[in-house]
Amino acid sequence: MRRTSHSHRPRRGTAAGALFATAALLAVGLQVTPAGAAPPGKADPGALPAKLSPSQRAELIREADATKAATAKELKLGAKERLVVRDVVQDRDGTTHTRYERTYDGLPVLGGDLVVSASKAGTTESVSKAAKAQLKGLDTKAEITAGAARTQALNAAEADGGKKIKAERAPRKVIWLGGGSPTLAYETVVGGLQKDGTPSELHVVTDAATGKKLFERQAVHNGTGNTQYSGQVTLGTAQSGSNYTLSDTGRGNHRTYNLNRGTSGQGTLFSGPDDVWGNGSPSNLETAGADAHYGAALTWDYYKNVHGRSGIRGDGVGAYSRVHYGNNYVNAFWTDSCFCMTYGDGASNQKPLTSIDVAAHEMTHGVTSNTAGLIYSGESGGLNEATSDIMAAAVEFNANNPQDLGDYLVGEKIDIRGNGTPLRYMDRPSRDGSSKDAWYSGIGNIDVHYSSGPANHWFYLLSEGSGQKTINGVAYDSPTSDGLPVTGIGREKAALIWYKALTTKFNSRTNYADARTGTVAVAGELYGTSSAEYKAVQDAWAGVNVGTRPGGPGGxxxxxxxxxxxxxxxxxxxxxxxxxxxxxxxxxxxxxxxxxxxxxxxxxxxxxxxxxxxxxxxxxxxxxxxxxxxxxxxxxxxxxxxxxxxxxxxxxxxxxxxxxxxxxxxxxx
Missing domain, CATH: 2.60.120.260 (Galactose-binding domain-like)
Incomplete structure (x- = not known):
């Protein structure tokens, strides 16, 4: 029967933003900049990310803020549009990538983010926009009240299975650009709990003319100590008199708190009369704290030492960790609003979700939120999840902990299923029974933890290549969707390409095709367009059914x-x-x-x-x-x-x- 109004058009919901799906327990305008005279196989030094101190980054942000009106004019934005600087990263050759949000007549534009890349001389080289639509002549007078939008949002949260739902703040008027054409809307943030007990921060966008839901997204993203998973390790702590605390003063004052099975608040900072934490057993509450604190330190060190990023936001400020969330809670999550990671203790409170890769996964959700801002829905949501898996693998390999060697398995230590299998497999994602090995039309309609599969698979292929091999004692066998082989370039190069694309090419609406465009462009900038690395990036994407191989089929x-x-x-x-x-x-x-x-x-x-x-x-x-x-x-x-x-x-x-x-x-x- 033909529908007659929007009310007959239920929109698909978004998945819970935790480490795994509850049911399973677990660019436009891009240009390739020619690379310099780097030797074959070596990255052009000038194209590598610069290691900015927090003060240097702050100065770049001040400069961008001072010139944003001129930038808006250069981009030919409308008279009522304004740019808001969100982040700035820089390459070693002085190329600066500035990420902006937009406003229209004072209203935030959701889905209007863009990245402007400019040379050291200040010449704009490329612009990557989340949406192309122009903002002109929009009526900002709403037909429905904010109260009606609030009711609609609460109903949406209830329909998603939410519990203890409540509006965290009054609906705000916005311009919604995520659907292609600009629409006046309200955004309401609904709190409470998701159906599995994970805290909720559901953003609901309501049409200000019709009162119908346009979109929703979940903002809670489900990531000497004697640890349970990594053996005896050194932890960054602080001492005051005869008392010690899990406060890492060398890493942005990252702190780890004990929720003691609670589900709200910050918890109690771990402290004690000595500088020894835990005994390796989950029955000792300090053990999970030591694991989480260690994982956060490894992740901080990886981003700073490898990519020059000082902290999740790049501002030198540490997030914080909370362990022992809930009772028998089998998940972990990142929350933007508290700038923190939270970890449950797993089934029977015996398997805390605090292994290295889980900690790195959750912290990386924070990095993604503060860079590309990939919306946690559709194909961009799958890429968001994949980013956390990709960088978690990179952190784990970089740590080289003998008790938890690097691998291309996700959550293999925490044993969520109770049968000794990992949560996800990057060499062949479908091994988990739900994830997808390759892209297909409609992949954006499935849970983001499963639509992450093609990007995870791409990273493995680009790192190690296709076929059978054993790495650190783990056997892998990675196929390709086109049946042709892929030659790997090494995980360090693969992770660098992904990170640079995330921070300089991707935006909130990046899909798989855009991700290919962005990573190919970055490979050209780093290694040159005639390099083996440039070809391998395209081959790996073809191996997961995104684009074609250079010089092969589809030439x-x-x-x-x-x-x-x-x-x-x-x-x-x-x-x-x-x-x-x-x-x-x-x-x-x-x-x-x-x-x-x-x-x-x-x-x-x-x-x-x-x-x-x-x-x-x-x-x-x-x-x-x-x-x-x-x-x-x-x-x-x-x-x-x-x-x-x-x-x-x-x-x-x-x-x-x-x-x-x-x-x-x-x-x-």
């Missing part, structure tokens, strides 16, 4: 990246690509489609050949409520002459949702 690609607006319930629109290839088109012509739209089932998508022949790629489907069409279709076009004007034709056949053709391409094997 001839034609693309149109110009936006074409799609009228709501209106006439069909087209985007054309001119092909100059001789002979007939192939039987396996690849049509890559990237369409931004808030209800993709409304759309009919066709490929129109030069002679007018029509090949339907996607039919109308009123019940398909997911966002966007991001897919690669295979068309038997062997009866068509290749040369000529090919068109992508898109028509919206239902009212109330809008979007645009972002880009599309034709690939001739």
């Amino acid at each position: 001839t690609t034609y693309e149109n990246t110009n936006d074409v607006q799609i009228p709501d319930n209106g006439a069909a629109v087209t985007s054309a690509i001119s092909v100059d290839k001789a002979g007939n088109a192939p039987a396996n012509l690849q049509v890559g489609v990237d369409i931004i739209h808030t209800w993709r089932g409304d759309l009919v998508v066709d490929l129109v050949a030069p002679d007018g022949s029509v090949y339907n790629l996607k039919p109308f489907s009123s019940g398909d409520s997911a966002d966007n069409v991001k897919a690669t279709y295979t068309v038997n076009a062997s009866s068509e002459v290749a040369a000529g004007s090919w068109k992508l034709r898109v028509q919206d056949r239902a009212a109330q949702d809008v979007g645009y053709i972002n880009s599309w391409k034709l690939t001739f094997p």
